[in-house]
Amino acid sequence: MLDHIDRGLIHALQIDARAPFSRIAAALDTSPQTVARHYQRLRAQAGLRVVGLASPEPAGWSQWLVRLTASPQTAQRLANALVRREDTAWVKLAAGGTEIITIVRSDTAGGGPSLLLREIPRMTTISAVSAHCLLHTYVGGRTGWLRSASTLTEEQQSLLGVELPEEVPTAQEALTAAGELVAALQHDGRASLTQLASATGWSPPTVARRLVDLQASGAIFFDVEVDPAVFGTMTQALLWMSVAPVHLHEVATALATHVELAFVASTTGPANLVATAMCEDPADLHRYLAHRLGALADIRALETAPVLQTLKASGPAQPLLQAAQPS
Secondary structure (H helix, E strand, C coil): CCCCCHHHHHHHHHHHHCCCCCHHHHCCCCCCHHHHHHHHHHHHHHEEEEEEEHHHHHHHHEEEEEEEEECCCHHHHHHHHHHHCHHHHEEEHHHCCCCCEEEEEEEHHHHHHHHHHHHEEEEEECEEEEEEEEEEEEEEEEEEHHCCCCCCCCHHHHCCCCCCCCCCCHHHHHHHHHHHHHHHHHHCCCCHHHHHHHHHCHHHHHHHHHHHHHHHHEEEEEEECCCCCHCCCEEEEEEEEEECHHHHHHHHHHHHHCCCCEEEEEECCCCCEEEEEEEHHHHEEEEEEEHHCCCCEEEEEEEEEEEEEEEEEECCCCCCCCCCCCC
């Protein structure tokens, strides 16, 4: 479980992922050494990692939520193969270990992900496939999980954040100029300017300038990965909901205020709203479904898929850069 400094640190990183420990320490009213010690402990014991990710729209990507059903003997092996792919994120095993759920990235101009069009049809071990294009994300991506971002006061939050330059390039221009910088940030969003300079072949000042352009233009965002169990949430489930289109935005906006939900998005398919619930235990999940979610009368149908294991989060499976304090 987390103490108040741990919680404040995780919240601070969601506001300003590359903030120096000295700035975070000022917001938390503690020393930089204490912040650094808590950061390293969370990395070692709670899987804390900051990853920089390209925003899908300026990058020209669409995202697909894919559900695969396979035999128990092959599902784990298939899931591990998906973890290693560069175009996947959030690989989960569900439904007794026979269902794999993952997000697959696709070039919007390419007509669909190659995983769906060419590779999966050749896999004889898969008995069922469904794919749902993510249309709009209400919680997740840029908008963090409320349970992990509710510690700091407004005054503390005001001490954090990135200063924006007067002239900002378009997101597409910033991504084009960034080159290998985005790939390096995917592996470690808090890599030092020196490390990023080594990865890109640029000077540290050039790296710093292009980092500012990427953030100011909205070309990238930073995701803070951490084991949800440290927040006391041991039971996880995917929720597939059907809502009349006229009520879709209203329901999704209401769900975005639920601290139990770490992900909420509208999607194509019969279930046009999907969410990830994080609860203390099965009884807590029941209370959430029966009372808080059940109070939303415009949800016409609900399917619940318990998640057994998350094999991959938003970033690559293995970091290539050693974490360091940004300069």
